[in-house]
Amino acid sequence: MDTPPQAACRMRTRRATQGFTLMELLIVVVMIGILAAVALPKINVLTRKEKATRAMQLVQGDIERAFSIAARLRKPVQLVFTTAGRFYRVMDETGGTVRLTRRLDRTSEVGVDLLEAHPNTITIRPNGVSSDTMNVLIMSLGTTRKLSMTRVGLTRRIQ
Numbered sequence: 001m002d003t004p005p006q007a008a009c010r011m012r013t014r015r016a017t018q019g020f021t022l023m024e025l026l027i028v029v030v031m032i033g034i035l036a037a038v039a040l041p042k043i044n045v046l047t048r049k050e051k052a053t054r055a056m057q058l059v060q061g062d063i064e065r066a067f068s069i070a071a072r073l074r075k076p077v078q079l080v081f082t083t084a085g086r087f088y089r090v091m092d093e094t095g096g097t098v099r100l101t102r103r104l105d106r107t108s109e110v111g112v113d114l115l116e117a118h119p120n121t122i123t124i125r126p127n128g129v130s131s132d133t134m135n136v137l138i139m140s141l142g143t144t145r146k147l148s149m150t151r152v153g154l155t156r157r158i159q
Helices: 004-017 022-073
Strands: 077-082 087-092 098-103 114-118 121-124 134-140 143-149 155-157
Touching (some): 022 121, 022 143, 022 155, 077 114, 087 114
Antiparallel strands (some): 077 087, 077 121, 114 134, 134 143, 143 155
16 A cells, blocks of 8 residues: 555656647647648638528518518509619609618628629519519629519529
8 A cells, every 4th residue: 555655746747747748739730720721712612602692582582571561551662673783672663762772782791792683673563463573693702693583572593
């Protein structure tokens, strides 16, 4: 059996050997750096695709909102896309009161490079039918998303 001074000496040597050496820490840091260098380009690609998808989802939701605004107000509204400013708005057809505005330029949370709609203006009647079908093109950091809308407001992602 150990005497008390010998037991204390063994405990001190155990405490001194606990922990990591500098070499072990350097190896872990280098491994994390290599993994980050491999994963970072893939994360950037995913981020770009997510921005374009988020912008497309916003447009889809706002088109649906435009149809419900027309039904709620019981009067026609216009959905007007402005390509140069990368924004769109929903406004009363007669009075011009703006009911909804969405900016998708670089100052917004999604920041798209291109927003095009063909035709750029449609009228949505309170009965839930629009004056025309619409195709919307969104481009953000090289990623393109296309959206198609029917005359009754059904939207579908094409690309």
